[in-house]
């Protein structure tokens with residue numbers, strides 16, 4: 001048995017003419033995912049100097065919807081792209097030491113790019129499906145590898161720029177940049193290139209069934225399907241065709257449930273008549289029942305829940321302004337507030353409301369949704385709902401607010 005050689009992958013579809021066109025869109029998806037990912041990261045780091053802005057209230061909904069959609073769209077693009085360049089795995093390394101070193105460096109950088117790109121898409125999709133077949137922390141690892149992926153992508157584009165520019169400037173069927181000057185053997189021929197084939201044969205884009213244009217069209221179609229199938233979890237009009245956005249629109253009051261009261265193990269404590277909310281500022285402390293909360297001035301605001309997994313849904317929430325509660329314990333303006341819940345374990349059992357969120361007039365401790373008392377799975381007796389905030393920080397089953 002012998003190792004395959006580059007010439008064994010003789011399809012005319014495996015050309016810079018195709019891979020650079022797919023690459024452009026792949027690059028766009030990675031750029032969008034990277035930038036929106038930085039935003040998502042900033043929204044969850046609560047000790048930054050410049051606080052994450054509380055407006056526009058729908059901001060995170062849009063950026064995180066874009067993030068997950070761009071990542072999903074990248075999957076078919078990456079698969080096609082890898083297929084079009086796969087043969088390069090089998091190029092014979094050069095003999096001369098200097099050329100060999102450069103070759104090796106280029107190979108390592110491609111290896112890093114491919115590995116990190118696959119890692120990003122696989123972990124992102126798995127997270128969106130709430131499937132964690134790993135033991136590392138998703139968020140910090142996904143974030144760290146994002147820098148590796150984007151860094152190696154920038155290097156790759158810089159190195160390949162001459163090839164990319166030339167390929168994009170020419171017709172997609174041009175064989176100018178193909179291996180062996182456009183004369184390599186055809187699909188299924190199995191023979192090695194002789195360089196003596198008629199020019200005609202070299203120019204034909206398809207000796208197989210698929211033309212280059214056909215392949216590109218199928219790729220755009222697959223990408224479009226991936227976009228529609230994901231975007232529906234953010235865009236209500238697309239919900240019904242959104243097969244990946246399974247969690248959109250179900251759940252009480254049309255808002256999906258992320259973690260149920262049962263799985264958070266708060267069914268008993270959340271419905272208990274001894275439930276109390278404690279608001280603390282230093283040695284000032286106020287203890288309120290749910291009835292006390294209902295007796296305070298009630299506000300109604302329309303705000304979205306926007307999960308980091310990409311789904312989002314808007315609702316009309318009713319409840320007490322967090323700032324009104326902080327006034328009960330004379331919390332100074334701009335105070336950061338730690339929010340605790342009845343949930344005893346789990347990564348999202350508590351959150352920090354930075355001062356600009358705690359003081360924001362739209363930030364509520366909600367007791368109702370769509371005019372009904374909050375469903376237990378949405379956080380009964382009360383939950384945080386604040387503008388432009390990732391879902392993970394919209395803490396449910398709140399029992400303590402403490403100025404820190």
Ligand SMILES: Nc1nc2c(c(=O)[nH]1)N[C@H]1C(S)=C(S)[C@@H](COP(=O)(O)O)O[C@H]1N2
Pocket residue numbers: 255256257258259264305306307308341343346348349350377378379391392393394395396397
């Ligand atoms: N106490 C607590 N609050 C929580 C969570 C949690 O696991 N525990 N999950 C968060 C996440 S990840 C999201 S997306 C929102 C979802 O709110 P919903 O279930 O009311 O739609 O709740 C947030 N609040």
Ligand SMILES: [Mo]
Pocket residue numbers: 258306307308309391392
């Ligand atoms: Mo979430």
